[in-house]
Amino acid sequence: MLRTAIEFVRYGITGVLALVVYLVLSNVLYCFSAPIWLATAVAWCLSAATSYLGHIYFTYRVEADHKRMPVRFAIMLGFHLGLTFLITYVCLNVFGLPYLPTTVVTVCITPLATFPIGKYWVFKTSAES
Numbered sequence: 740m741l742r743t744a745i746e747f748v749r750y751g752i753t754g755v756l757a758l759v760v761y762l763v764l765s766n767v768l769y770c771f772s773a774p775i776w777l778a779t780a781v782a783w784c785l786s787a788a789t790s791y792l793g794h795i796y797f798t799y800r801v802e803a804d805h806k807r808m809p810v811r812f813a814i815m816l817g818f819h820l821g822l823t824f825l826i827t828y829v830c831l832n833v834f835g836l837p838y839l840p841t842t843v844v845t846v847c848i849t850p851l852a853t854f855p856i857g858k859y860w861v862f863k864t865s866a867e868s
Contacts, residue, residue, distance in 0.1 A: 743858070746798055750854050753793035761786035787816065799862040811861040819853050 765782035769775060791812050795803045823845055830841035 746858065747854055749798040750794070750857070751850065753790060753798050754850060756793060757786045757790040760789045787812075794857055794862055799858065801862050801864045804864060808861060812857075815853055815856050815861050818856065819849055822849055822852055 761782045764785055765778045768778035768781060773781075791809065794812075795801060795808070826845045826848055827841055830836040830844055831838065836844070
């Protein structure tokens with residue numbers, strides 16, 4: 740139980756680091772006249788890579804299986820995106836919350852939903868199976 744709690748804290752740290760990479764890089768690229776679509780795409784890709792590698796080497800500290808883990812990670816990212824859309828829609832359109840509280844709710848719920856997927860499926864090594 741303690742190990743899982745520590746991993747969840749590291750999961751959060753990795754997520755915050757990925758967010759910082761995205762925010763800094765997208766804004767720097769945009770300030771240097773990159774089109775917004777390019778700044779966003781490059782920053783998102785490098786943020787995702789930061790997240791992927793951070794979860795392997797810092798959060799879960801597992802041996803990387805780069806044949807299996809990237810595909811599973813991409814599926815988890817798709818789930819995360821879909822969940823973000825769903826929570827945003829429900830908070831805004833069903834509960835009538837303003838956008839800022841909606842984003843806070845989303846940021847609180849999505850890690851709770853994606854952490855077990857990462858721990859027990861995406862970054863689970865074949866030795867743990």
